Amino acid sequence: MVKVHESKFKLLAGAESLSEYQFHSNTAHHYFCKTCGIYPFHRKRVTPDNFGINVYCLDDFDPEGIPVRQAVGAKMP
Numbered sequence: 881m882v883k884v885h886e887s888k889f890k891l892l893a894g895a896e897s898l899s900e901y902q903f904h905s906n907t908a909h910h911y912f913c914k915t916c917g918i919y920p921f922h923r924k925r926v927t928p929d930n931f932g933i934n935v936y937c938l939d940d941f942d943p944e945g946i947p948v949r950q951a952v953g954a955k956m957p
Contacts, residue, residue, distance in 0.1 A: 881932040882946060883924070889931045926957055 894913075898920075901910045908925035912918065920937040924930050935943045 881922075882935050883927070884931050884933050886923075886929050886931060889921075889933070 897914050898911045899914045901912060902908065905925070907928060909923040910919065911921055913920065918937065919934055921931050921933045924932055935941055935946065
């Protein structure tokens with residue numbers, strides 16, 4: 881996942897194929913494909929003005945160019 885500010889995100893196609901899932905505080909919005917179940921993006925809980933984008937869902941994108949940052953999930957807010 882790559883963090884992208886909402887002002888720089890535009891879904892170009894497929895909105896009708898997405899299903900939204902929310903839980904607990906209903907702050908985060910998780911989107912899945914209704915047909916295959918892939919998880920293309922979500923609106924983040926901690927920073928709701930940002931999306932987490934699954935780079936493998938992008939056309940013509942080479943994820944090898946993205947620096948990897950280690951995170952400890954248990955220590956995230």
